[in-house]
Amino acid sequence: MAAAAPTAQVKPPFWRNVRVLRWAFQAVFLFLVIVFLLYLWGNLTDNLERLGIRTDFRFLRQPAGFAIPDSDFRSSQSVWDAFLVGARNTAVVSILGIVFATILGVLVGVARLSSNWLVRRAAALYVETLRNVPVLIIIIFWWAGILIRLPSLDENELFGLVNLSNRGLVLPWLDRTADLTLFLVVVLLTGVAAALVIRWRTRRFDATGEPHHRVLWGLGVALAGVTLAYLVTGRPFTTSLPEVGSFGTTGGFRLSPEFGALLIALTLYTASHIAEIVRGSILSVQQGQSEASNALGLSGFQRLRHVVLPQAFRVSVPPLANQYLNLTKNSSLGIAIGYYELTRIARISISQAAPAPQATLVLMLFYLAFSLFIALVTNIVNRRLEIEGR
């Protein structure tokens, strides 16, 4: 030991010291990255200055100069407001798409494992067809091939309540006749009350074991509350039915063919991916669980509802989150058919003299915000579902 000590105490020269080398390497790496970014930034400012374009984000405050159909947006409002309308449209189509795609995807995924040969085959056909076609083609197909080719307005009217034509789908809607603030406050309170009732029923069930019927109770309270609010606050809105006029329809709530095509295509496409996830996670639930629930005498539906799906759901949260992200990002393809979502707004503002690099950057930041939000929500869900101690 004593003999070995002198050699061990000799410090290696600093250019062979691993720690020094690490720091040096990282410093050089960071330096190169920063120099590269500065180089790009320098080129950008040079080019923009040469073309007489501002390098800041002040264009967001300037009037947009274009209108957005199906919204209150006026062309004198700022580009930033236009972006917000676009973000709202993106959010609407994404949220609805996520809901419908999940429902359809779970149905198809369960159908792929059905004991019925024909159902199994049909589900497989659905999945294998839609999964292998670009989503952009599905979107354009629904828009150009089906929805804008529906009969024109004067030719058809379904039941007088709903109007489906090449101008879109018009649904009955509500028209505001008075101030809604009080009504909305009461509705909010009703929601809280319903949640409390549901909790009470759950506790009761846990304590005594009597049937909880919490969904029925909750819905009942909510319905009673809303009805009461409507009557008490002096009937603040009336129904508005679509009527065919000389310039399209008036009244009701119009869903444009672009919105419809985007929603349907995103739903169908994403559902085919979700079906595969659902199938995989159902298969990952141990066979013994199904056999045990059969032995307990549960019906096929009860087995799925209470035993298999809850366990499968836990496994499928991360890949599902990925699909929800994909759906939100794919909604940017609405630009190809003219749905006024974020990307189209950005594209139009670029053509209306907003500087392309900054406008695209703002666009990307919006999508990043969406992605972060979805990631956050699914992380919370995932953490709550995680089995502890595993």
Next chain:
Amino acid sequence: MTATRPYVEEPLPPAEPEGPPILKIGLRRWLKENLFSTWFNTLLTVVFAALLAYATYKLARFVFVDARWEVVQRNITNFMVFHFPRAELWRVWVALFVLAAAAGLGVGAAGTRREAETAEGRGTRVAGRGLVFRRVAPLIALVVVLLLAARSLTAALLVLGVAVTAIGFRLLGRSLPARAFRFVVLAVLAAIVAAFLVIIAFGGVPWDDWGGLLLTVFLAVAGIAISFPLGVLLALGRRSKLPAVKLVCIVYIELIRGVPLITILFMAVFALGFFLPAGTDPPSTVARALVGLILFTAAYVAEIVRGGLQSVPTGQIEAAQALGLSPTKTTRLILLPQALRAVIPALVGQFISLFKDTSLVFVVGLTELLAVAEIVTQQPDFRAQGLIVETLLFVAFVYWAGSYWMSRESQRLEQRLGVGIR
């Protein structure tokens, strides 16, 4: 038995297919069990049979009776290459022959090698020999449809020639010894480069004039080929112990994965010129779109490769360190070969996804397959007749056949590589 050579294992006999014996049941029993077991199943069967019959009838009626396929037939060359100068089309055919030869050689040599591995008891046998036709059925369907649309004897003969070349070179590949495999890999890579050069070099056609399916395939192949090394570097960087490197890689990967491809294409096509030094000519739109596709795909490839890196057991690294290998050598000789082998199927999946995503360059104004479907419906002869359904169905079929075929191959590859089994 092996007393004289105690350390050599006898090669294992080929494994019998395992699992319960297959019961032969009669048609009646099969129907009862699979379609009419309960009243609910019977109801489902009836409803689904009616729905499927209706859908099949509608589709068949449209495809064989109502559809006016003339727009596809007259424009088949446009769908395949669009702008490409017709006088130079022979270059594409030559490239096809070269690629067919390379594919045949590669498949043949891989077969020989697999047999050698199985004989040594290393490889995993994959059940389902003799299903070659089922495997390539989508591809054959695609070629048949394209030939039906082209209705040209020359094209049919040339396709036949391509097929014969592929089969011939497959036989050649089979006859090569197993140890020649690495040279075959090099030859295949060289052939791909050669096919590219045949079209573009020697007075050829620059890629700005490519279009249709040719451009789609080029963007997908070039995109995955160039983003692969980038993705590997990013994945290694993300797993690095150096915080600065790790941070930069994480930021890049997560930023790219958080935004849609279309925004990156916008950045590349509309704003890339701003980031180049003043005075330089901006690259062509195809090149800019390709840059966007590469930057996008690299982030996804990086995540796939990261999965592969994580799947390599720590013991491998520790063993390499114990042997005194340098970090670089550990990565190059121990870590990467095992990691990349494990992620081949996922990379094929990423390639399929890129193949489908190339349709997005339509939005930034390139004339790939989908754009052609839109453009040809505006020709004077076909304008305003609602022919977009026909062209879109045709294009969708081309995409479908390509990705379905590749996804099946990737499933088979997955089984053969035994991913998830070891």
